Amino acid sequence: MAATDSDSLGVIGALLMIAVGALTLFFVRKNENLEWNERFAAHILCWTFIAKGIGNSMTDSVIARYETGDIGLGGVWQFEMALMWGTDYLFSCGMILLAMVFPVPITRTKKQFKIGCGLVLLIVLIRLTLLLVGEPITVFELPGLSYLICGLIWGSVYAKFRLDDNLRSRESSKNIANIAGLLILFQFGHIWFSWPGLLLRSEYFYNFDLWLFFSSNLTNFMWQSSYAFAIATGFFILGMEIWCANKGRSSMLTYVYIGYFSLGLIGYSILGSDAQGFWYTGSKGLSELWNTLTSSMHFTMMRPMIGMYIIMRYGLFETTPEMKPRAKIMVIILIVIATSAFLELVQAILPIPDMFSAALLGILVALGIGWEEKSFDALMDSSSEVRKGHDPRWFPELLIPRSSFVLLDRSLLVLIVSVILIAFLQWQTDAIYNLAAERMGMEGYF
Amino acid sequence: MTNEESSFVKDILGDSSEESLPLYIFYGIAALLVSYHAVVYLVIDADSISERNAIDQWDVSFNQNIIETSETAFVQSDTVSFELEIDADILAQHHGFGLLEVQISYTETSGIPFDSCDSVSATLQPTGAQAQWQDESNNLSGTSDDCSVIFLQLLVYPDYTSTNISVTGSTPEAITQSWSDKSHGLGTFTLDVDVSTSSPSPLGPQDNGEEITVIWSPVFFDVNVESSPAV
Numbered sequence: 323m324a325a326t327d328s329d330s331l332g333v334i335g336a337l338l339m340i341a342v343g344a345l346t347l348f349f350v351r352k353n354e355n356l357e358w359n360e361r362f363a364a365h366i367l368c369w370t371f372i373a374k375g376i377g378n379s380m381t382d383s384v385i386a387r388y389e390t391g392d393i394g395l396g397g398v399w400q401f402e403m404a405l406m407w408g409t410d411y412l413f414s415c416g417m418i419l420l421a422m423v424f425p426v427p428i429t430r431t432k433k434q435f436k437i438g439c440g441l442v443l444l445i446v447l448i449r450l451t452l453l454l455v456g457e458p459i460t461v462f463e464l465p466g467l468s469y470l471i472c473g474l475i476w477g478s479v480y481a482k483f484r485l486d487d488n489l490r491s492r493e494s495s496k497n498i499a500n501i502a503g504l505l506i507l508f509q510f511g512h513i514w515f516s517w518p519g520l521l522l523r524s525e526y527f528y529n530f531d532l533w534l535f536f537s538s539n540l541t542n543f544m545w546q547s548s549y550a551f552a553i554a555t556g557f558f559i560l561g562m563e564i565w566c567a568n569k570g571r572s573s574m575l576t577y578v579y580i581g582y583f584s585l586g587l588i589g590y591s592i593l594g595s596d597a598q599g600f601w602y603t604g605s606k607g608l609s610e611l612w613n614t615l616t617s618s619m620h621f622t623m624m625r626p627m628i629g630m631y632i633i634m635r636y637g638l639f640e641t642t643p644e645m646k647p648r649a650k651i652m653v654i655i656l657i658v659i660a661t662s663a664f665l666e667l668v669q670a671i672l673p674i675p676d677m678f679s680a681a682l683l684g685i686l687v688a689l690g691i692g693w694e695e696k697s698f699d700a701l702m703d704s705s706s707e708v709r710k711g712h713d714p715r716w717f718p719e720l721l722i723p724r725s726s727f728v729l730l731d732r733s734l735l736v737l738i739v740s741v742i743l744i745a746f747l748q749w750q751t752d753a754i755y756n757l758a759a760e761r762m763g764m765e766g767y768f
Numbered sequence: 769m770t771n772e773e774s775s776f777v778k779d780i781l782g783d784s785s786e787e788s789l790p791l792y793i794f795y796g797i798a799a800l801l802v803s804y805h806a807v808v809y810l811v812i813d814a815d816s817i818s819e820r821n822a823i824d825q826w827d828v829s830f831n832q833n834i835i836e837t838s839e840t841a842f843v844q845s846d847t848v849s850f851e852l853e854i855d856a857d858i859l860a861q862h863h864g865f866g867l868l869e870v871q872i873s874y875t876e877t878s879g880i881p882f883d884s885c886d887s888v889s890a891t892l893q894p895t896g897a898q899a900q901w902q903d904e905s906n907n908l909s910g911t912s913d914d915c916s917v918i919f920l921q922l923l924v925y926p927d928y929t930s931t932n933i934s935v936t937g938s939t940p941e942a943i944t945q946s947w948s949d950k951s952h953g954l955g956t957f958t959l960d961v962d963v964s965t966s967s968p969s970p971l972g973p974q975d976n977g978e979e980i981t982v983i984w985s986p987v988f989f990d991v992n993v994e995s996s997p998a999v
Contacts, residue, residue: 389942391935428776477794478780485790486782520801523808528817539818543809550805554798562790715774762936 334663335622336379341659342626343371345652347731349639356638357709358722363424364638365727369734370416371629376738377409378621388534393758401749407458408741411449412734414468415442417509421475425501425636425708426483428475430718446737454744456753459536466548472509473555476502480559484566494710496573501636501708503559503575507582508628510552512617514582517553518590526593526609535762556583585616614667623660630656637706661686826935826943827996830928830989833862834869837984843888843963844977850959852984854897856950862988863944865953866928868892868899869985872910872918872961874978885915886978887964892920897955899924924953930987940993947991957984 347368350356356364380402386392387399422428422438429435449463459465483489484499519527531537532545560583563576592612630653633639639649662683669679709717748754781788809817835858841848852868859865872890891909894901900923901908910918925947935943963978 390946391938481790481794482780547802550801551798554801558794558797
C-alpha cells in the first residue's frame with residue numbers, strides 16, 4: 323500500500339473486524355437457542371474475525387515498510403509480518419471449521435466431528451510450528467487449502483439447495499443456499515476482482531507475488547491455483563444465479579455476484595497493463611485507487627458487513643426483547659465505524675474540505691442509524707429457518723455440552739496469544755530477516 | 769437411516785444423474801479453470817513467471833552539492849551568534865539536505881608581540897532547524913587555543929552518510945521518495961562563538977578580540993537509484 327492517508331483505512335477496517343468479532347461473541351454466548359452446529363459456527367466466526375482483525379491491522383504497515391525499504395535487521399516489521407501470517411493461519415483454518423458445520427454440517431457423527439476438528443487443529447499446529455522454527459511460507463503449509471475446502475463444501479451446498487428440484491422450493495433451502503453463497507462471497511470476493519486476469523494471462527494475476535521473496539514458485543503456484551478455483555466457484559454461482567433469475571427466481575445473491583464480477587471486468591481496463599497485485603492500494607495512481615475501492619474495500623468493509631449480516635439475519639444472535647436494545651447499540655457502533663472508514667477513504671481520494679467531510683459523516687451516520695431503526699426489526703424477524711422441512715439426516719443432532727464451547731473460546735484465545743508471542747520471538751531473534759536473506763539467495767526451497 | 773449410515777457426499781450428489789448434474793457442472797468448471805491456470809503458469813508463461821523470484825536490488829548513490837557561504841565578524845570577549853537560514857526554495861532544488869559542516873577559523877590579530885592565540889569555542893545550538901541533533905556522529909562543539917580551525921558537523925537527513933547504499937526490494941520511486949523529505953534542514957542554524965582573549969602582559973597593550981571567519985558548508989544531495997544485478 324502506498325503511503326497515503328488511505329493507509330488508515332486498513333487499520334479502521336481491522337478495528338471493525340475486531341469489534342464485530344468481540345461484540346458478536348458477547349451476544350452469541352447469551353443465545354440459548356442455537357443448535358450445536360450454529361453455536362460452533364458462531365463462536366468460530368467471531369474468533370476468526372478477531373484473529374483476522376489483529377492480522378489486518380499489521381498489513382498496511384508491513385507493505386509501507388517494504389515499499390520504503392525499511393526492512394532491516396532488528397526491525398519491528400518482522401513482528402508485524404509474523405503476526406500477519408500467524409493470524410492468517412487461524413483465520414483460514416477457522417474458515418475450514420466453519421465450512422465443516424455451517425450452514426449444513428458435513429460431519430454427521432461425533433466421531434466425524436472430532437476427526438474433522440483434529441485435522442484442522444493439526445494443520446494449525448504444523449503451520450505455527452513452521453513459523454516458530456523459522457520456516458514459514460512453504461508448500462508444507464498447504465497454501466490455498468482453505469479456499470479449496472471451503473469452496474468445495476459451500477459450492478456443493480449452494481448447488482444442492484439452490485438447484486435441486488426437490489429442495490429448492492422450501493424457504494429453508496433458500497436460506498441455506500444464501501448462507502453458502504454469502505460465505506463464499508465473504509471468503510473469495512477479493513479474488514473475483516481479478517478474474518479477467520486469470521483468463522487473459524495478465525501480469526496482475528500471474529505475476530502477483532503475495533509473499534514477495536519469501537515464497538518459492540511452487541508455493542505461489544499452489545496459492546494461485548486456489549485463486550483459480552475460487553474464480554471457478556464464483557463463475558458457477560454467477561451462472562446459476564443468472565439462470566435462476568431468468569426463470570424468475572432471482573435472489574439478493576444474483577445482484578451482489580453480478581456486481582463483483584462486473585467490477586472485475588471494469589478493473590481489467592485499469593489493471594490489465596499493470597503488474598501490481600490487489601494489495602497495492604492507495605490514492606496515487608489509478609490502479610492503486612481501483613484496488614482501494616475494490617479489493618481493499620472488500621477486506622475492510624464488506625467482510626465485516628457480510629459477517630454481521632449472516633450472524634444477524636440467520637439467527638445466531640440473541641434476539642430476546644432484553645437483548646435487542648444492546649444488539650441495536652452494537653449495530654449503531656459498527657455503522658459509525660464503517661461510515662467513518664468509508665469517509666476516510668473518500669477524503670483520501672477526493673480533495674474535500676474537513677468541514678464538508680465532517681458534515682457528510684453526520685448525514686451518513688444519521689442515515690445509517692435511520693436505516694438501522696427501520697430495518698433492524700425486519701432483519702431480525704425475517705425467516706432464518708434452515709432446518710424446516712428437511713430430512714433430519716441433513717442436520718444430525720450431536721450432543722455437545724455448553725462447557726465445550728467455553729473450552730473452545732479459551733483455546734482460541736490461547737492460540738491468538740500464542741501467535742502474538744511467536745511473532746514477538748521472530749522479531750527478537752531476527753528470524754524473519756534471516757529467512758528473507760536466506761531465501762533471497764537460496765535456490766531449491768519449497 | 770442413522771447418521772452412521774448416511775453420507776454427506778452421497779446426499780449432496782443425490783440419487784439420480786439429474787440431481788447431481790449441477791454439481792458436476794461446478795466440479796467441471798473448477799477442474800477446467802485450475803487446469804488452465806496450471807498450463808499458463810507452468811508451461812506458457814513459465815519463464816516470465818519464474819523471473820519474478822529475482823529480487824529487485826537497487827544501488828543508491830548520492831550526488832553531493834556543497835553550497836559554501838562564509839561570514840566574518842570581529843568577536844571581543846563575549847559570545848557572538850552566526851546564523852545560516854535554509855528556506856524551502858533552497859531545499860526544493862535538491863532531493864535532500866544531508867549534512868551541515870562548519871569551519872571556524874581565526875588568527876591572532878592583535879599585533880602585540882608575544883601575544884599567543886586566543887581561546888575560541890564554537891557551539892551549534894540544537895534549535896531552529898530540524899536535524900538529527902542526537903546522532904552519535906555529530907560534532908556540535910569545539911574549541912581552539914592555537915589558531916587551528918574548528919570543524920563541526922551535524923547530520924541533517926536521517927541515516928545519510930554520502931556513501932552508496934544497497935536496497936533490496938521496493939521501487940526506485942519509493943526509494944527516491946524516502947530520500948526526498950524536505951522538512952529535514954528547514955529553518956535557521958545558529959552557531960555561537962565565544963572568544964576568551966589573552967594578553968602577554970597585564971601591564972602592556974591588551975588584546976581586545978579576534979576576527980572570526982565561519983564557513984558554512986551545507987551538503988545537499990540528489991539521489992540516483994540504479995538497478996544492480998539480481999540476487
